[in-house]
Amino acid sequence: MKLMPRWLRDLPVARKLGLLLALNTTLAVLAIAVVFTVGGALTRYHDAQQQLQAMAEVIGENSRAALAFNDRPGALAVLDALRVKQDIGLAVLRDSRQQTFVRRAFERGDDRLHGILGTMTDRLLPLKLTVSHRIEDGGMGVGYIELTAGLNGMWADVLESMGLMALVGVALAVLAVYFGMRLRSLVISPVLELARVSHQVSLSQDYSLRAGRQGNDEVGRLVDDFNHMLSEIQTRDEALRQERASLEERVDQRTAELKRAMDEATQANRVKSEFLSTVSHELRTPLTAISGSIGLLAGEALGPLPEQVLNLLRIAQKNGQRLALLINDLLDVEKLMAGKLRFDVQRQPLMPLLEQALADNEAYAQTLMVKLVLTDRMDDALVDVDALRLQQVLSNLLSNAAKFSPRGGRVELGAHRVGETVRVTVTDHGVGIAPSFRQRVFERFSQADSTDTRKKGGTGLGLAISRELIERMGGRIGFESEEGQGACFYFDLQLSYASGGESTWSGLLSLPADAARVLLLEDDPDAARLIQRMLARAGYAVDLAEHAGEAALTLASRTNRFSAIVTELSAGDPAGVAFVRQLRALPSTRHLPVVAITGDTDRLRHALGDCAADVVLLAKPIEQARLAATLDHLVVPQRQRSLRVLHVEDSSQDHRAVLDMADGQFDMELATTLREARTRVALERFDVVVLDLSLPNESGWDLLPEIRARQPDARVVVLTGGDISAEDARRVDAVLKKDQLSPGRLVQVISADPLSGLARKEDT
Structure with a gap:
């Protein structure tokens, strides 16, 4: 097949079959013609030789007497009898000593072949035939007779026969090809019909078409198998079409349900925010009057009071202050969630702010018999912060540290440099933080020990608010603790520079989002x-x-x-x-x-x-x-198109926490199982997929290949409560740890430009 020219390989099957029939028939006829021609030529040559030999014997017998009596005229007369033989050109009679006795040559017409046939005959075939016969008399040789005959006439007859045979062969070949082409439909037509139907199915994708069967031979069985295959494909295609329609209907239904759930959740969140705002503001007015009245009475503004009454007033005043703090915390949480808390960020020295925080919280620490101490200093540190909000954070951290310190203990406040940031630390030597509670330290309303907290006092909002405030000012908050050895809470702030060649930042995260x-x-x-x-x-x-x-x-x-x-x-x-x-x-x-x-x-x-x-x-x-x-x-202010985010998470509580942190900045969808996530990844388009690795009886890693195959432009962010290997971290665009997650970090990673370096940075 490799030696076959391309034009021949590309010919239709019918033409290939016609050419094959013509070639085979022609070769067969040519072979027969050659065999018969060569055989006939050899037979004619042998017959001519035998006839000439017989003629020599007859002439020899007739010339024996002339040789015996040395009769030359008689011998010539005998040789002249050969004149009537048109093919004999020379007769020689020799005596017993091989000497020429008489010789007779006959002039014949030019019967040679001319042209190409004559040239080929002269070069390839013998043109003369010579025979010799010994003449005996009584057993004694008396002479010899030699006869020479020309073969041109014989070869002309042979070539004429060959020509006739060639014409007959060509005619037979043409007839064979003609009848073969007429009969080819018996073999080729079913195959061509099968090819036509196959091509039509390929173009139209219509699997209801069928090929016609024209016999019970191998081609007929092939047609049956082809039609059966089409029937199977048609059945499966119809089943897939029905399944796709059913799936689209279920997806639409699920999407509608999710939208209703989102609308209800949004409405509930709005009602909650309005409730908190309204109740907090409404409580403040009577609480201010109550606290003021109790303060006047406790200060004996209306005259001396019995000690028992003063004790009751002090208890009421203390709990009124606690209630005021709770209301303030609730208002701050509501403002932070709504994005309404404004910051007045200015560049200022850090140490005066720390010294002021110590002074403001000294009285509270003394009531708990705890001493506040300023240890490490950074007198040259400048930071871009809102002084009031930073004081609020320091007050939360210092009051918590004093609250959980033993009597007679001390709380250490310090600042030291960490790279291009300044780290402020608040260290106590109390009971520390239990490992089971560390992941929830910065969650709202979370309390390590409800019994102990009731004794110490607190709402569980202080650390959550502190984290939000620090992150809004471009910082990061965290803690270190060993159970029974105390705890160290810290926050890092970017250092600012008054002058020089270093870059100066004004705190992007502290500015309004719009x-x-x-x-x-x-x-x-x-x-x-x-x-x-x-x-x-x-x-x-x-x-x-x-x-x-x-x-x-x-x-x-x-x-x-x-x-x-x-x-x-x-x-x-x-x-x-x-x-x-x-x-x-x-x-x-x-x-x-x-x-x-x-x-x-x-x-x-x-x-x-x-x-x-x-x-x-x-x-x-x-x-x-x-x-x-x-x-x-x-500058034309334009809101950035909301990114579509698919959150794969089985816990509705964790999803709600992520929604709260995102604060409506993204179009976020929820998938609670891998099956649902696969369906949504296949049918919808997302900019970011936030993936929880720990699903019931499933692993989020199983979804990663489908995300990469179906949505190669989507970024994948893993949200995990544990550690993952560096190799696994390289498989995704970002890794966020739940115990260190913050609204600023979540929004930053989800909306990160892939070129910014955040797309493949592990949140440690």
């Missing part, structure tokens, strides 16, 4: 503070970075968090001009608005060249109104 963010590139600290203040008053969140540095380019191109860039730029600053050109060359920043503040707009426009059309130039001195109007014109 505020447009502007990246300010300015090296001069005074100018940076001035422009930053202008932008802040205009309602923009500002981040400060090195002017035209690599860090600024990376920040602008990877985070997708900025609505515009404001930079001070001059025509004599090649690095700044190159930076603008790099911004316009990158796809991610090609359309990012750039406002350049310059002293010479004409020279800068000329230096920027083609990029000048995409840069707004503002001449110095800059005015706040003009800067704000320019940005308002360039």
Whole structure:
């Protein structure tokens, strides 16, 4: 088959069969013609030889007397009798000594073949035949007779016969091919019909078609098997179609149920928030009057009171204060959940805030006979925080530490540097935290020991609120503890710098979620503070970075968090001009608005060249109104499209916690089993899949290959309560631990740009 030319392989089967019949018939006829022709030629040659030999014997007998009497005229007369033989051209009579006695040559016409046949005959075939016969007399040899005959005539007859045979062979071959092609339908037609039906099924995907059967031979059985296969496929296809329709109906039903459940949950959450807000505010008014009245009575404003009455008033005053604290905590939780708690973030020294916290909580610690001590210091530390909210966090941590410290013990407050952050620690030497409770330390209304907590007092909201406040100010909170050895609660805050070449941040997470963010590139600290203040008053969140540095380019191109860039730029600053050109060359920043503040707009426009059309130039001195109007014109506030998130989680409580942390920023769907998750992954599209590894009798890892195959663009975030190996962590885009999960971290990881480095960073 490899030697067969391509054009022959591609011919239809019918033509191949016709060519095969023609070739076989032609070869058979040619073989027969050659055999008969060669056989006939050999027979004619042998017959001619025998006839010439017999003629020589007859002439020899007739010439014996002439040889005996040396009669030459008589011998010539005998030889002349050969003239009538048209094929004999020479007769020679020799005596006993082989000497020529008489010789007679006969002139014949030119019967040679001409043209190609004559040339081939002259070169390939003998043209003359010579025989010799010994003449005896009484047993003694008296002479010899030699006869020579020409064979041209014989070969002409042979070639003529061959020509006739060739014509007959061609005619027979044509007839064989004709009848063979007429009979080919008996074999080829069923096969062609089968091929036609197969091709039509392939094109139309209509498995109801069937091939016609034309006989009971092997082809007929093949047609039966083909039709049976089509019937099986049609049956399965119909079953799949019905199952798909049923599945779509179930999915629609389930989606409607989930939507109703989400609407009910949203309504319930709104009712809960409104209830908390209303009740808290309504309780504050009478509670203020009650607390004020009790305070006046306890202070003997109306005169001296008996000791027993004073004790009762002190108990009422103390519980009124506890109730006020509870109401304040409830209001803070409600505001945090609703995103209504505002922060006044300013750069300020850290140590005065710690010293003030010690002073504010000293009196409470003394009532518990606990001493508050400031240990490690960082007098040069500057942080961007809301002082009031930081004091609230420190008060929660210090009061908790004092509450659970033994009498006569002490609580240590300190600060030390950890990389580019400052870590504030609050350490007590009490009973510590039980391992069974550590995962719930920062949950709302969680209490380590309800009995002990009732003795100590508390609502279970302080640590949860502290975590939210620290994270809203761009920090991170945690703890270390050994049971029976006390506990150390800490929080980390980003260090800020008053000047120098280091990047300065204003705390992105502390700003309102709907505020447009502007990246300010300015090296001069005074100018940076001035422009930053202008932008802040205009309602923009500002981040400060090195002017035209690599860090600024990376920040602008990877985070997708900025609505515009404001930079001070001059025509004599090649690095700044190159930076603008790099911004316009990158796809991610090609359309990012750039406002350049310059002293010479004409020279800068000329230096920027083609990029000048995409840069707004503002001449110095800059005015706040003009800067704000320019940005308002360039920046169109747009809410980011809600990411679709599939949360695979069997615990409704954990899902509710994730929903609360997400705070409505994502379009989040729930799948409680792997089966449901597989269906939704196959039929819907999600931007992020949050995967719980511990499902009943199932593992979340089993879903990962299907997510990667069906939704390769979706990012996978694993939410786990335990540890996973580094190899498993590399299989997904991010790993979050439940005991360290926070709203800020959850939102940050889910909405992270895959290029930002968060997509494959384990939350440790």
